[in-house]
Amino acid sequence: MRYTYRCDACRLTWDAHDDIYEAKADRKRHMYRAHEGARPDGRIIETPGIVDQLGSAAWAGAAGLARGIYRGLTSKSFQKVSETEYFRQAGMLLGGGILLLMLINWITH
Known part of the structure; x- marks a missing residue:
């Protein structure tokens, strides 16, 4: 400011x-x-100032993104897809990959 x-x-x-x-x-x-x-x-x-303006824009963008994610996760189509075996396997693969990357990061640092 x-x-x-x-x-x-x-x-x-x-x-x-x-x-x-x-x-x-x-x-x-x-x-x-x-x-x-x-x-x-x-x-x-x-x-x-420019930092205040960028902060306000980032906050507005984050709020919009959070609203979109919430609407997507509570939609009926997402609930139908999440009940499939394909979704379960994709979630396990993604979660396992994230855990593996966290383990590699922990070991190398």
Whole structure:
């Protein structure tokens, strides 16, 4: 998140900072220099940075993926397929392969 101090009385905006305390320090310096210690009408503006935007997008994508997986696993067609012998064998093969890879990783590290 990025933080910027804006003095509405002077119609000035300071540079953006990564820390809210730096923006508050800008506000305090300006309050004493330009307004002789009086508290001007101003605010700290929060601007989401690229990391915040990517995090929000990743969270939305993960939520959508989880919703899709849940719907797929609770569907009637999946329940019908999961009762077949082919599905049981495929699950055992996949599970065994994962366990084998975990064992190899544990032995080599």
